[in-house]
Amino acid sequence: MASLRAQFAELLAKLEPRVREAFEAAIANLRNGVQIRLLVERLERQDLDGAIEALNLDPAAYASFRMVLNETFTAAGMLQSSNIPQPPGQRVVFRFDVADPAAEQVIRQVTADRVTNIIEADRQAARSAILSGFQHGQHPSRIALDLAGRVGQGQNQRTGGIIGLSGPQEGYVQSMRARLLSGDPVEMAKVLEMTRRDKRFDRAIAKAIRDGKTLSQDDVAKITGRYSDRLLALRAETIARTETGMAVMAARQESFRQGLGKTGYPEQAVIRKWRHGGGGLEPRLLHIQMNGKTVQGLTEPFILPDGTRMMHPLDPAGGARHCARCTCDMELNIDYSWGLT
Numbered sequence: 001m002a003s004l005r006a007q008f009a010e011l012l013a014k015l016e017p018r019v020r021e022a023f024e025a026a027i028a029n030l031r032n033g034v035q036i037r038l039l040v041e042r043l044e045r046q047d048l049d050g051a052i053e054a055l056n057l058d059p060a061a062y063a064s065f066r067m068v069l070n071e072t073f074t075a076a077g078m079l080q081s082s083n084i085p086q087p088p089g090q091r092v093v094f095r096f097d098v099a100d101p102a103a104e105q106v107i108r109q110v111t112a113d114r115v116t117n118i119i120e121a122d123r124q125a126a127r128s129a130i131l132s133g134f135q136h137g138q139h140p141s142r143i144a145l146d147l148a149g150r151v152g153q154g155q156n157q158r159t160g161g162i163i164g165l166s167g168p169q170e171g172y173v174q175s176m177r178a179r180l181l182s183g184d185p186v187e188m189a190k191v192l193e194m195t196r197r198d199k200r201f202d203r204a205i206a207k208a209i210r211d212g213k214t215l216s217q218d219d220v221a222k223i224t225g226r227y228s229d230r231l232l233a234l235r236a237e238t239i240a241r242t243e244t245g246m247a248v249m250a251a252r253q254e255s256f257r258q259g260l261g262k263t264g265y266p267e268q269a270v271i272r273k274w275r276h277g278g279g280g281l282e283p284r285l286l287h288i289q290m291n292g293k294t295v296q297g298l299t300e301p302f303i304l305p306d307g308t309r310m311m312h313p314l315d316p317a318g319g320a321r322h323c324a325r326c327t328c329d330m331e332l333n334i335d336y337s338w339g340l341t
Contacts, residue, residue: 005329005331008076008317009138009250011076012244013158015072016244018119019244022064023229023239024111024232025165026061026062027163027236031148031164033056034148038145039054040141043143043144044140048127052126057119057123066115068189069114072247073111074098074251078254080096080255080332081259083209084255084259084334087327087336096258106251106282107329109198111268122163125167125170126162128263129143129162130173145221146177146224148163149163149225149228150225159230160224160228162228164235165232169234169235172231174222180219180220180224181204181215181217181220188205188209191205192206197229197230201226211254225279242326243311244321248314249312250314252330252332253312253332260298263334267297268338269335269336270298270300272289272295272298273294273333274291274293276291276328277313283325287304287328289304289305304318304322313326314326
């Protein structure tokens with residue numbers, strides 16, 4: 001039988017694509033739900049708050065996303081409960097109760113609170129994009145389409161919009177747009193160094209630089225739209241990996257709390273060990289240093305070398321610095337010799 005770590009790796013590999021697809025579907029839902037005419041009218045009046053309202057950035061759009069995270073939480077909790085070590089000489093039946101009040105509170109943090117944060121980031125990115133559009137003298141209709149995306153010929157969904165991007169990503173799109181419209185060869189050439197650009201446009205950009213010309217607004221919209229789509233794909237992948245991992249780790253901690261209650265042992269009998277997950281191409285040095293570190297007790301936090309306190313890898317308390325795309329793991333065990341002399 002595969003190790004518990006391998007079983008959780010398999011669970012993550014199974015659920016991450018579903019979380020990513022649910023996030024992408026939510027963004028498509030949001031973009032298609034924008035009231036373009038109303039948005040343009042409010043932009044013409046420079047009604048910033050009204051324009052944000054016309055975007056219909058509703059948490060309900062993430063219903064399927066939340067549902068998949070709930071399923072992830074439940075599956076991880078059940079897997080952990082079936083692998084809690086048995087007390088010596090006893091046979092305890094461990095079951096994960098997703099309706100436990102403490103578990104319900106954790107689920108809210110894993111799903112509802114996370115969606116609230118995503119929606120707020122969407123609003124901030126939209127606000128920044130609108131202000132940038134005003135600053136550069138863009139027409140309200142163009143600002144609206146830059147936000148919601150454009151419907152291509154033969155398509156029924158909007159692509160290339162700002163909605164769904166993180167704040168920094170929105171900044172990258174605005175930077176690309178400003179460089180392409182600048183007419184400055186030096187600034188335009190910087191676009192050719194932007195990693196996520198669609199290289200199929202490189203020839204057109206290089207020609208405009210050689211000819212000393214500025215690209216048309218429509219061409220810039222196409223180039224930045226493709227760039228936005230690629231950034232959105234990256235964000236969907238990042239969110240899927242991060243949020244799935246967060247749900248799994250939170251469920252494991254909660255499952256162990258429930259199981260411990262059936263053993264009669266105190267939470268101090270629990271031993272938790274941080275396991276570095278490899279980290280891909282750019283592993284976090286601080287997480288490498290945490291590999292093999294143990295804490296005694298179920299509620300005792302890990303203290304990272306920078307002073308960050310986390311209950312487990314992918315604890316939201318660590319922020320994006322410690323959580324985004326993290327692949328670290330945690331081993332949980334019970335010291336059944338606790339209290340014996």
